[in-house]
Amino acid sequence: MxxxxxxxxxxxxxxxxxxxAYYLPQDVYEGLKAGRETEKSPVGCVVLDQIIKNAEIAREEDRPxxxxxxxxxxxxxxxxxxxxxxxxxxxxxxxxxxxxxxxxxxxxxxxxxxxxxxxxxxxxxxxxxxxxxxxxxxxxxxxxxxGFGSENKSGVKMLVPADGVEGVKNAVMEIVKKAGPNPCPPMVLGVGIGGTMDYAALLSKKALLRSTKKRNDMPEYAKLEEELLEMINKTGIGPQLGGTTTALAVNIEWAATHIAGLPVAVTICCHASRHAEEII
Incomplete structure (x- = not known):
């Protein structure tokens, strides 16, 4: 004991x-820098430059x-x-x-x-x-x-098993498209699949704790993460004012569920995907 x-x-x-509040996680910062290198919109590049500079000032000066x-x-x-x-x-x-x-x-x-x-x-x-x-x-x-600018654009969809993978993709994309540029993209998406309505939402929150560079351990979900990221970045929403860098990552967590259900929850997080971890 x-x-x-x-x-x-x-x-x-x-x-x-x-x-x-002060220090953007390194994986998110590096994701923004990588997005800046591949961004095809001139306006999107300007926005990403500002976001990256903001994160650097916050870290250097211990400011939110x-x-x-x-x-x-x-x-x-x-x-x-x-x-x-x-x-x-x-x-x-x-x-x-x-x-x-x-x-x-x-x-x-x-x-x-x-x-x-x-x-x-x-x-x-x-x-x-x-x-x-x-x-x-x-x-x-x-x-x-x-932050609640992005939280307000999150959502839950109660699907049925027959909806399958395509139904999950459609549900995620419906939430993302409805959100548009309002959640301050580039976004990080946490997706919870399975459980119950409330547990799927909890899974989507926990998904945001995972590094944007780490894919789901189960290959099928890892593939779905990559497919959704590609679909989201083709929407043209971009970094707030249009472009090709709409999301930095899609992280999926899943759980057992009822034979009659397929809950899907999406927690959208803005480019300030802030989290921390400590062990006592």
């Missing part, structure tokens, strides 16, 4: 919030990549041989998010109640926490800072 003080979790989460510093989503993998002391684990995570957003001068974007008064909580909490118990004595923390 290993004992971890929850204060360690709070400090780790706080730093992760700042790191994710975007004014929308996102809704914080935290994925915890907690080893079953870990004992926490000093407080409650989820409260420690929430405290870490609040600390990181206040100390890091990150925009606070969370309202306590969604419909009637929409009062801002002032520290970007509560964040969303998903927890899994896994073997071992470590705690793995993955974090996304999810």
């Amino acid at each position: 290993r004992t971890i003080d929850v204060a360690k979790v709070t400090e780790t989460v706080a730093q992760m919030c700042k790191n994710a 990549i975007c004014q929308d510093t996102g809704y914080t989503i935290v994925f915890l993998e907690v080893g079953q041989d870990v004992h926490f002391e000093g407080g409650n684990l989820e409260e420690a995570v929430q405290e870490g998010v609040a600390k990181g957003y206040v100390e890091g001068y990150l925009r606070k974007s969370v309202v306590a109640e969604p419909l009637f008064n929409r009062k801002n909580t002032g520290n970007n909490t509560p964040c969303i926490i998903y927890t899994r118990i896994v073997p071992g004595d470590k705690v793995k923390i993955d974090m996304e800072l999810k």
